[in-house]
Amino acid sequence: MGFFLFIALFLPFHACDVAKQAQQSFLLAKCDFRIRSVENVNIAGVMVQNIESVSDLGFADMAKIMAALTSPVVPLSLQLNLEGRNPNDKPAGLNRLEWILFIDDVQMTTGILERPFTIPANNGIAIIPVQIGLDLKQVLTGKSAEAILRFVLNLAGAGGEPTRFKIKLKPSILIGGSPIAYPGYITVKTAYGNNL
Numbered sequence: 001m002g003f004f005l006f007i008a009l010f011l012p013f014h015a016c017d018v019a020k021q022a023q024q025s026f027l028l029a030k031c032d033f034r035i036r037s038v039e040n041v042n043i044a045g046v047m048v049q050n051i052e053s054v055s056d057l058g059f060a061d062m063a064k065i066m067a068a069l070t071s072p073v074v075p076l077s078l079q080l081n082l083e084g085r086n087p088n089d090k091p092a093g094l095n096r097l098e099w100i101l102f103i104d105d106v107q108m109t110t111g112i113l114e115r116p117f118t119i120p121a122n123n124g125i126a127i128i129p130v131q132i133g134l135d136l137k138q139v140l141t142g143k144s145a146e147a148i149l150r151f152v153l154n155l156a157g158a159g160g161e162p163t164r165f166k167i168k169l170k171p172s173i174l175i176g177g178s179p180i181a182y183p184g185y186i187t188v189k190t191a192y193g194n195n196l
Contacts, residue, residue: 027092028084028171031119033188035165036083036127043076043136043152044068051153065152069145074136076152080167082128082188086119093118094171096179101132102166103155109134130167165189 041049046061057065068074080101086092097113109132119126140148154163169186172179 027086027088027090028094028119029182029186030086030088031092032085032087033169033186034083035167035188036081038165039079039081041076041078041155044074048152048155065149066145069148072137074148075133076136076155077131077133078155080130080132080165082130082167082169084119084126084128086121086124086126088121090121091118091124092121094173096172097128098170098172098181099130100168100185101130102164102168104151104164105166106139108132108139 039049040047044064044067046057046064048057048065051057084092093116095116097115098110099113100110101108111130111132113128113130117126117128136148136151140151143151167188169188170181170184171186172181
């Protein structure tokens, strides 16, 4: 509640705009979030989305991946689509979103989405696409090439073990051009549920 008390101190100065943003930010904490989908999984320039086995990769693609595994950098990119559902009778929104991505309980990377969005009222839904790029070699320091390949195959759906995605969100609103961050993180997994 300290966050909202802090916001209230600004109300006399920026009354209408801040009051609206503070209400939307407060309602955001009451929304449900889930990871709706993961798209465009690409490692070392090879699209590996939904492959079912290593044999689904052509010789040239497998050669690219194997070459990347022995190089200093193993680039991985993907798009994580977050879905927010708003059960409130008023819209919920934010101006900026900091995030931390975990895959199989390993912190992979962090980032900031510098874009406002609104989740409509009355069980309205908004899709928030988060573009992610990272170096697997750096994230999985100390792991063998075989372990990194196994991780990639699981990520693509061909490794036999489900990949567990988790993302922590810290929304912000803008007051006088400066972001004011929510005091905690919203943890989002693949099923609906808000864990502040």
